[in-house]
Amino acid sequence: MSSTTNLLKTQSTEAVNNAASHGDIQRHPHLWFEDGSIDIILTISGGTAECRLHRDFLARLSPTFGSQSGCDGTGNLSESNTRTFEDSVEDSADLEALFLHIYHINPVILNPTFDKIASVLRASHKHGFESIGDAAQAAFQELYPPDPFADFANWERTEEAAFLSVKYFVEPALKPLLYTLITEVGLGLDENEDPNAPTDDQPLPRRMDDTDLQIKANIVDRCRYGFHKITQAFTPSLFQPTNSGHMKCTDILAGRWSDLVVLPALQHSWASMPIQALREIRKIDWAAEGVCGTCCLQKDEDWKKEAEEFWEQLDDLLQLSDYEKSSVLGG
Structure with missing residues (x-):
């Protein structure tokens, strides 16, 4: 897992308080605990929200996150009352979904939608919450079961799901997703197709690095190859x-x-x-x-x-x- 220590930016208490005094930051309606020890600022769809969470608790679940948010190796605070910012709205939305799951406010088991599961899967991987990532993978597999009698035609977000199954190695979901992309979506059948262009059932793409683009291109190539092999067989x-x-x-x-x-x-x-x-x-x-x-x-x-x-x-x-x-x- 690559280091993500630079993805979290800290601001001084004074700077955050100044922003709050101008009404720019509101307390998160569900993620504010009076006995919390870390304030995290998330830029989400409703604006900028401040969460007060339990840093030692989160650090026990993920030493990686503990390091990112200013804990030492034992989970103790290396700096008091640190405010943490996420770089983008997308990253903040994923982190919000992760916290809502961890605190059992909106766990994936009660809200097993693609967007919710995908957010928790991305954020848990990015911030080192391995046990949470396992739960997200299990929920992901329920959306795309490895069953030859599944209703492939009614599956949604299949191209994005295939990308996630490769990137985060959700192995059981990979075969049914590739098969669905070949037989229901027709991905890769156009030799001139741009592998990074969104299909009709996909939202606008998130920011992607070179590895992400390689994964998407590989999926298109694999579908094109699979189409011919399946037809021949x-x-x-x-x-x-x-x-x-x-x-x-x-x-x-x-x-x-x-x-x-x-x-x-x-x-x-x-x-x-x-x-x-x-x-x-x-x-x-x-x-x-x-x-x-x-x-x-x-x-x-x-x-x-x-x-x-x-x-x-x-x-x-x-x-x-x-x-x-x-x-x-x-x-």
Whole structure:
């Protein structure tokens, strides 16, 4: 974890009091404790807010934060009544979300929105709150579960989420997010696409350093590569009529396969979205086409198993082993 000691700027008590006397700083409505020992000034959407928190408590949770805010190695104050400022509104909003979580005022478990979880994930990593970061990662995984039967089409903020999953190594969420970007968003399909341009469901991008830009570019490249590998792997089985336990039912499946499977596959690009394609094939009323009940049950189970097996195959098709903690930019 890189040092962040320069991200927190201290001001004198006199300077802060002067700002407060002009009405520029208001007490935070939830993060002001009379017995607190550190005053932190946050520039948030509602203006400039002053928080009074417990520095020794926070230092025990994160020695890194203790060092940033003026504690010595034992958590004791090296300077009394220090005011701490964040550099940007974005950083302040993340830090505010972190404190609201730590003090159980607005924990991620009660407010598991993307923005809340992302803020706590970023701030906990930046300021060394490792246990809080673990909780944020768990909540993040709940938003994007590694489940082949998840509703990928209704997921939101997927490109930003994929970036966070790589940067902070939320490994279980990476496969479903990359798969969703390939099959639902179409990220990387335009060879001339700017990897740093926001997509329709994304907010304006935050400030990014060179490493962040590399991560975003790598995700686009990985999606472009994955699209071709997925299509190559799934196309043969998609356009080949399937067999069943009874010859009569096999003949029916073969006779109806072109109209019920191949035609919609061509119309909706099923070859590049195998999980969704198999889901749609399972929805077809094969009994109405004359397939017996036993074979309908058998084929439904076969297609479900095929989806699960293809989901496991994605690890190799997307080369997910390249994404390691020591080298998040692998591949």
